Amino acid sequence: MDITLITSALSGIKSATDIAKIIKEADFSLEKAELKFKIADLMDKLIETKAAIFDIQELLLNKDAQIKKLEDHMSMRDKLRRHLDAYYEVNSDGSVAGPPFCTRCFEVDRTGVHLLRSAKDKNLLQCPQCNTVLSANRCPSL
Numbered sequence: 001m002d003i004t005l006i007t008s009a010l011s012g013i014k015s016a017t018d019i020a021k022i023i024k025e026a027d028f029s030l031e032k033a034e035l036k037f038k039i040a041d042l043m044d045k046l047i048e049t050k051a052a053i054f055d056i057q058e059l060l061l062n063k064d065a066q067i068k069k070l071e072d073h074m075s076m077r078d079k080l081r082r083h084l085d086a087y088y089e090v091n092s093d094g095s096v097a098g099p100p101f102c103t104r105c106f107e108v109d110r111t112g113v114h115l116l117r118s119a120k121d122k123n124l125l126q127c128p129q130c131n132t133v134l135s136a137n138r139c140p141s142l
């Protein structure tokens with residue numbers, strides 16, 4: 001996380017608190033114009049702080065998405081193993097079985113995408129995600 005965002009939010013809260021304290025302690029000794037200026041300054045600090053907190057929230061959501069993606073990848077990595085030109089699910093006895101997964105998508109994007117029979121050539125399989133084309137003979141359903 002970018003620590004400057006948190007520092008910025010904390011600084012904004014401190015400034016807003018300081019301004020509110022000045023207004024509270026001044027009671028009626030502040031001139032009306034000065035009071036308006038202090039309140040406007042307070043509002044600016046609160047708006048800046050709100051923006052910093054939104055940035056932090058967005059950053060945390062992005063981090064959560066990255067963590068979920070990595071967890072999914074780790075889970076997928078244990079479930080799939082390469083056989084010939086594709087990846088397959090690993091059974092409890094260690095053998096591989098089922099329909100083939102795209103090699104490119106698994107190795108590059110860390111996702112499991114099943115290969116589909118090509119509409120143009122029945123001897124070819126195609127990935128619906130990345131359009132990789134592989135020989136059906138090298139990627140049989142097991």
Ligand SMILES: [Zn+2]
Nearest residue numbers: 102105127130
């Ligand atoms: Zn693919």
